[in-house]
Amino acid sequence: MTPELRVRASVCLLGPINVDITMPIDTYPQEGDDAGAPSYSVETGGVVGNTAIALSKLGVNAKLIGCIGDDNWGNLAAEAFRQTGVDISGVSVLPGVKTGLNFAVVSRGGERTFFNAWGANIWDNTHKFPLHIISKTDMLQVTGHPLTRSSNRPALLNAIDIAQSNDIPISMDTSIRPVFDSTSDIRAVIPKLNICILGYEEACYLVDHSDPHTIAQKILSQGPELVAVKLGGKGCVLANSDECITLPSYKVKTIDTTGAGDTFTAGIILGWLSKMDIRATGMLANILGALATTVWGAGTKLPGTEELIAYLASINSQDKNKRETDQIFELFG
Secondary structure, three states, rough: OOOOOOOOOEEEEOOOOOOEEEEEEOOOOOOOOOOOOOEOOOOOOHHHHHHHHHHHOOOEEEEEEEEEEOOHHHHHHHHHHHOOEEEEEEEEEEOOOOOOOEEEEEOOOOEEEEEEEOHHHHOOOOOOOOOOHHHHEEEEEEEHHHHHOOOOOHHHHHHHHHHHHHHOOOOEEEEOOOOOOOOHHHHHHHHHEEEEEOOOOOOOOHHHHOOOOHHHHHOOOOOOEEEEEHHHHHHHEEEEHHHHHEEOOOOOOOOOOHHHHHHHHHHHHHHHOOOOOOHHHHHHHHHHHHHHHHOOOOOOOOHHHHHHHHHHHHHHHOOOOOHHHHHHHHOOO
């Protein structure tokens, strides 16, 4: 029998929804050449889509707001969300528009390169999202990428304003590509956040510094209560008003890193909503992120309560962080 989450929590997530097509290759081809893949997987994805599924599989009531097209890819995405218990009453189906697609090419070491077709994720300024959902939840989770597109920006800013006016905590995974995306709107939103989650590369770009501890503390000084800087296979740096710490990653057999950061975000959100201390929160996030790399693709394949508890049980006897491990166990009875 799967343990159940003791904390009653609901999270509204707003952002792009994709279908991921993932292909493993041994070597990247030169321009004009080709490369063969022995197989491929098709899964629902997108930053908030993956985080919504990860939260739902951990027992959180995840309510998704976004857009899909009226095509087969959209049907696949909707079914994956239903299968994993995500509430998609806030997802709009856009007539005559294609669902966002994400092609992920994965190297032998598990690292991936993305090719993204935005499709229904390019929002019309006139589209009315059901943002009233936000006021009935315990947290709003957004991704920063829509802030870099003029057509998407109003909906995200409206969502943040609604959350603030209803005293709903706000979490953001900045999720930008510094080479392509403007950061001015991201910087403007940071003071409104309770939680700010960043990848190391984008964090360096936002703060103009390379030390993750300095980055975390600088962003913390702008207003968030918790800052998490993701360091991939090196773990993460977390900072709150009491401390700034580095927490190591957990060793697993990595197959594909797609969705690892999104699942890490789910761990940070759950730890924060459950009032776990910063070390237990980081441990939970790092374990979930690591487990997400042990399967091909993301979406419905992301880890849930069973995988988390099994992994914790496997390391509990040798784990030096027993106090943190016990906090996570207590979350699930």
